[in-house]
Ligand SMILES: NC(=O)c1ccc[n+]([C@@H]2O[C@H](COP(=O)([O-])OP(=O)(O)OC[C@H]3O[C@@H](n4cnc5c(N)ncnc54)[C@H](O)[C@@H]3O)[C@@H](O)[C@H]2O)c1
């Protein structure tokens with residue numbers, strides 16, 4: 001599909017229709033692979049948040065919830081399936097927009113769109129299954145009481161998402177929230193909102209009841225903050241940086257508003273000396289160079305057994321040098337640009353600080369010479385790293401891997417856990433018992449054995465420590481948007497008998 005010269009001009013998606021932002025402001029959209037401005041998106045402010053939340057509230061309670069929040073799950077499933085079908089129809093177009101907006105290779109964007117459709121389908125099934133799980137009985141120790149559990153939608157939810165997998169990260173929240181019967185206001189990242197706005201178009205096309213999903217684009221401080229602090233938003237589900245996550249938690253705490261937080265990471269990949277080196281190298285590359293390393297769970301700390309470290313690094317450098325870095329629309333591209341000039345500068349600063357602190361830039365570390373425009377960075381491998389260095393401690397969110405050697409399993413685990421983050425970790429070894437031991441020892445929400453990064457909608461996703469709390473995907477993803485209500489019935493004809501009845505005289 002040829003790249004359009006401009007992208008569609010959209011408004012905010014509120015109450016089932018398009019609206020210009022109240023203050024009339026818009027933000028430019030820059031294609032990071034060419035640095036060309038290709039369009040703009042609306043910049044919502046508190047006034048628009050007010051309208052979006054009000055539309056979501058109306059939709060939640062309309063006709064006593066009969067059309068959405070209290071409708072049979074099959075009703076909501078029908079809409080989720082219809083969204084999935086439209087995503088599949090428009091896969092090529094949506095992938096193209098995602099690539100133009102974010103700089104990720106078109107093949108990766110196409111894969112993301114398949115995951116988006118699969119996620120809507122998956123939660124359609126959960127919407128249907130939910131009805132069968134209502135009124136689950138609780139066994140009580142007293143015969144004159146009966147108790148059961150209702151799972152009810154939390155209400156209006158605010159969904160705030162990042163730019164690295166723009167539509168996919170939004171879908172991980174939108175699909176389960178809608179399956180549960182919530183209504184939502186989605187605030188995608190100002191750096192990549194195009195495909196999320198297209199989701200608004202899809203909701204209009206399939207006739208999703210107005211207000212069930214509202215999409216407001218704009219800056220975090222102007223649109224995300226008023227959504228977080230809005231008294232009629234019942235929960236915030238956030239994916240983004242740890243710094244923003246802390247701010248969201250502080251704001252939400254003022255209203256004791258529940259939050260779930262999917263935050264950053266600095267995940268380890270441990271490679272032992274009993275492996276097929278080329279196979280392990282490919283996983284190390286996929287673990288830190290896919291999506292130009294802009295992956296929350298990127299295994300950006302590579303721990304190599306000292307016996308294979310030299311051979312491994314030689315092969316890693318050779319493989320890294322053979323990656324096709326190009327305009328992300330070119331066939332076979334495996335490393336596109338990073339998302340923005342700001343992100344480019346930030347990553348370059350990390351590399352120069354590592355150099356200043358005494359680390360060695362073994363490979364990469366610069367703009368590829370054949371690309372004069374666009375925010376491209378070579379896959380970068382950094383050695384001679386100490387655990388006090390910034391490159392070891394902080395999330396880069398770019399194609400930069402730092403390497404340390406270890407001698408024993410114990411040392412490998414200590415290094416792996418030497419981080420404030422706890423999102424993911426990986427181990428590669430032919431000794432599966434050792435892999436099992438290490439999967440228990442790593443302090444993270446996700447562990448990969450003999451691979452890095454594969455992600456399935458059925459399996460829980462989320463972190464520990466400063467990587468956040470709560471789990472997305474699978475049944476856990478649905479639970480994020482359900483409130484558990486206990487209903488207990490006194491079922492004896494006899495009076496309870498705690499107080500003495502008053503005298504009838
Ligand atoms: N754990 C996960 O599953 C996961 C997945 C993807 C990305 N991430 C993390 O996301 C980060 C990269 O994304 P980013 O740069 O978009 O993060 P970010 O924190 O800068 O922004 C995320 C979202 O929050 C909004 N925001 C910013 N300030 C806000 C405020 N004060 N109040 C409310 N909303 C505000 C932004 O507009 C954006 O929509 C990385 O740290 C990455 O690890 C985590």
Ligand SMILES: C[N+](C)(C)CC=O
Pocket residue numbers: 164165168294295296297455
């Ligand atoms: C969850 N994942 C890997 C798709 C995106 C994280 O940044």
